[in-house]
Amino acid sequence: xxxxxxxxxxxKEVVDEALLDNPEPRCPxxxxxxxSYSMSGNPINQLNEGVHALYAALRDDDLASVRVDLxxxxxxxxxxxxxNFATVSESQAPELKVNGMTxxxxxxxxxxxxxxxxxxxxxxxxxxxxxxxxxVITDGEPTDNVLEASGMLQxxxxxxxxxFFGIGVENANIERLRQISGSKERVFKLNGLNFKELFQWVSxxxxxxxxxxxxxxxxxxxxxxxxFEFEV
Amino acid sequence: xxxxxxxxxxxxxxxxxxTPCHDAHxxxxxxxxxxxxxxxxxxxxxxxxxxxxxSTASLxxxxxxxxxxxxxxxxxxxxxxxKEGYVQVNHLLEETAELHxxxxxxxxxxxxxxISIKDRQFFGQVGDCTAIGKSGDTYxxxxxxxxxxxxxxxxxxxxxxxxxxxxxxxxxxFYPMVALMSDGVESISVSAxxxxxxxxFFDPFFKVFSHQNYNQAEVQKxxxxxxxxxxxxxxxxxxxxxxxxxxxxx
Numbered sequence: 001x002x003x004x005x006x007x008x009x010x011x012k013e014v015v016d017e018a019l020l021d022n023p024e025p026r027c028p029x030x031x032x033x034x035x036s037y038s039m040s041g042n043p044i045n046q047l048n049e050g051v052h053a054l055y056a057a058l059r060d061d062d063l064a065s066v067r068v069d070l071x072x073x074x075x076x077x078x079x080x081x082x083x084n085f086a087t088v089s090e091s092q093a094p095e096l097k098v099n100g101m102t103x104x105x106x107x108x109x110x111x112x113x114x115x116x117x118x119x120x121x122x123x124x125x126x127x128x129x130x131x132x133x134x135x136v137i138t139d140g141e142p143t144d145n146v147l148e149a150s151g152m153l154q155x156x157x158x159x160x161x162x163x164f165f166g167i168g169v170e171n172a173n174i175e176r177l178r179q180i181s182g183s184k185e186r187v188f189k190l191n192g193l194n195f196k197e198l199f200q201w202v203s204x205x206x207x208x209x210x211x212x213x214x215x216x217x218x219x220x221x222x223x224x225x226x227x228f229e230f231e232v
Numbered sequence: 233x234x235x236x237x238x239x240x241x242x243x244x245x246x247x248x249x250x251t252p253c254h255d256a257h258x259x260x261x262x263x264x265x266x267x268x269x270x271x272x273x274x275x276x277x278x279x280x281x282x283x284x285x286x287s288t289a290s291l292x293x294x295x296x297x298x299x300x301x302x303x304x305x306x307x308x309x310x311x312x313x314x315k316e317g318y319v320q321v322n323h324l325l326e327e328t329a330e331l332h333x334x335x336x337x338x339x340x341x342x343x344x345x346x347i348s349i350k351d352r353q354f355f356g357q358v359g360d361c362t363a364i365g366k367s368g369d370t371y372x373x374x375x376x377x378x379x380x381x382x383x384x385x386x387x388x389x390x391x392x393x394x395x396x397x398x399x400x401x402x403x404x405x406f407y408p409m410v411a412l413m414s415d416g417v418e419s420i421s422v423s424a425x426x427x428x429x430x431x432x433f434f435d436p437f438f439k440v441f442s443h444q445n446y447n448q449a450e451v452q453k454x455x456x457x458x459x460x461x462x463x464x465x466x467x468x469x470x471x472x473x474x475x476x477x478x479x480x481x482x
Contacts, residue, residue, distance in 0.1 A: 008440045008451065010458035018432035019467055022424040025383035126425030128383035209384075 026069040027130040027210050028085060028118050030111045032104075033096060034138035035076035040098040043139055043169065043193055048096050050195025055093040057203035064203070065089045067130075067210040071114060075107035076100040085118050104138060105146035108180075112152050115162065130209055133163045135202070136181075137195075141173035146180050154182040169193055234261055234268055235441050237452045238475030241459040243416055245277075245469035254279075254341070255414045255471040256286040260298040267349040269297045272361045272473050274414040276340040276388060281332070285339030288328050289321045289389055293345055293356075296320055303350050307402050314345060314356040315400045318389060325390050340388040344375055344412060348479055351406055358398040360386045361473075362418040364429050365407030366438055371429035373422060374403055377415065409438050410477045416470030417459075441478040 033047065051072070058064045065088055072083035077100030083091060115132045122129045134156075142149075156162040166177040166187035178187045190198055242253035254275030261268050273290040275282025296317045305313065321343065329336040342359020355363060355375045363375035378399060379386050387394035411434060413421070421433040440451055458464065459472045 008436070008443060008454060010436055010454050011461050011463070013436035013439075014433060014458065016463070018430050019420045019463070020423060020430055020433075021467075022419050126423070128379070128424065130384055131382050 023125065023127045024063075024066045025128040025130060025210075026087075026122060027067050027206060028069045028115055028132040029071070029206065030115060030132070030134050031070070031072045032107050032111050032134065032136045033072065033074050034102055034104070034136075034140065035074040035096050035098050036100055036102040036140060036143075037076070037098050038102075038171075039076075039139055044096055044098050046193040046195045047137070050199040051096065052093045053196045054199035054203055055088050055091075057200060058088040058206065061203070061207045061210075063210045064207045068206050069118070069129075071111075071118075073107055073111055073114070075103050079103055079107045079110050081110070081114065085114070101143040102138065102140045103144040104136070104142035104180075105144045105149035108136065108146070108149035108153055112149075112156055112162070131160065131163055133165070133206070133209075135165050135167065136177065137167045137169070138177065139168070139170045139172050141176045142180070150180045150182070153180065157181065157183055157186075167198065169195075233480050234265060234477065235446065235448070235480070236268065236270070236475065236477040237448045237455065238412075238473065239452055239456040239459055240414075240471065240473040241456055243468065243470040243472060244465045246471060252283045253471050254282040254286055255416070255473040256283070256290045257412065257473050257475045258290040258294045259475065259477070260294045262298060262301060262349060266303060267301075267347065267479070268477060269294045269301070269345065269347050270410075270412055270475055270477055271343060271345040272412045272414055272475060273344075273389075274342045274359065274361055274416075274471070274473070276342070276386070279340035280338045281334055282339065282341055284328065284332070285325055285341035285390065286343075288324060288339070289341055289343050292324050293317050293321055293343065297345065297347065301347065301349055307352065307354075310347065310349070310352070310354050311400045311402065314347070314354060315395075315398070317345070318343070318356055318358060318395045318398060318400075319392075321389050322392055322395055329390075336390045337388075340390050342386060343389045346375070346410060346412055346477075348406075348410070348477070353403040353406055353410075354401065355403065356398060356400050358387050358389050358394050360415045360418075361413065362415070362422060363410060363412045364422065364434065365403075366409035366411075366434065367405070367407050369431070371431055371434060372407075373427045373429060374407060374410065375399070376427070377418065408479050409441075411437065412473075412475040412477075414471060414473040416468045416472040417474050419470070420464070420467045437474070437476050438478065441476075441480075 259270035273286035275286035344361035
């Protein structure tokens with residue numbers, strides 16, 4: 001049997017090149033951030049710090065750093081994709097600047113279209129993916145028409161195409177956000193301007209998702225003391 | 233003559249969380265060496281007693297099929313029999329869950345069954361295990377993964393709808409060499425982009441069948457060492473199962 005052991009020790013027989021490097025599955029995440037003029041001063045500073053903290057926390061997690069595919073879209077003077085989808089290991093936290101109104105409707109449509117385009121790119125590249133996450137963070141209410149956005153968002157939520165969270169700060173119109181999304185329980189008001197805490201929660205949630213399997217139900221505490229429970 | 237060997241080993245993610253190996257594999261040689269029934273089952277990470285689901289399912293299905301299979305069955309009859317086996321597995325898991333005062337979802341698992349009988353081969357598939365075949369120097373994915381849109385969503389034998397939507401088919405052609413695997417191994421040996429099978433990966437495992445001193449127990453130990461090696465654990469933290477089968481004229 002020694003002969004066999006020597007000749008067929010699979011650890012030696014299977015060379016390194018035999019092991020394929022299939023791409024990591026991705027979890028697309030869009031941060032849709034209100035950078036209208038009313039966010040100037042402390043709110044935008046806190047939001048910037050929060051986004052930096054999110055990038056730092058995701059980088060600290062081995063799996064999340066290569067699986068969370070993060071895009072940042074701002075809505076103010078214009079709707080701008082200031083960070084295309086990228087893992088935090090290959091991108092930097094963008095700097096947010098305030099300007100203009102609150103074209104939230106256009107921003108939501110842009111985000112949902114970007115998500116569908118990204119999923120098509122994954123499929124073409126043979127990359128599997130988790131259900132996309134969409135965060136809308138605002139201190140006000142939309143100043144544009146949200147009819148198309150609301151229809152698309154509600155359809156995406158009910159069709160399990162996206163996991164949505166709406167977060168209002170300061171004078172945000174929470175009820176309006178709930179109407180637009182048709183999702184009462186996933187829209188909540190942040191305590192003060194505690195974006196750091198919010199993004200720590202986002203980071204830990206995404207870490208759980210990026211190692212989750214098969215209809216896992218995640219239980220996550222949200223910053224306003226309630227407990228979320230939802231299928232990922 | 234039929235030769236086979238296999239191993240299921242725990243992944244590092246389960247070592248970290250102190251959960252047992254959720255993978256299971258089983259096989260039976262058919263009477264008179266007419267062929268074999270082999271299966272791999274992967275208990276789902278989110279199920280609290282997934283190892284009970286995967287082991288119960290795999291032991292049951294191979295015995296069920298071995299008892300009922302015979303060469304006189306038509307292709308359609310074999311396919312119906314495989315599906316009936318999956319339905320029976322589902323019922324058994326319901327009973328098992330009740331016996332242990334569990335929800336049947338606590339036993340969630342996938343199940344791939346491969347049958348070779350004389351010159352015909354068939355499979356049943358619910359979930360994301362994979363089977364590949366080797367004929368001459370050519371490799372081919374024989375049983376593709378069955379997955380939902382999302383990476384963390386697959387199909388479980390605990391769900392009757394998933395069983396209804398399972399794949400139960402006759403293989404196109406006959407493959408003397410077949411390997412069954414759980415998704416932990418598939419992820420490092422089959423290209424996700426174009427389903428190309430890594431011949432460099434599989435060649436050594438099939439080559440061993442023709443070694444003059446082939447010994448199943450020894451080869452299995454070598455396979456276990458390989459699957460537990462640091463090199464493999466760096467590539468995948470999932471549980472890993474590989475089962476190799478060769479049918480030859482010897």
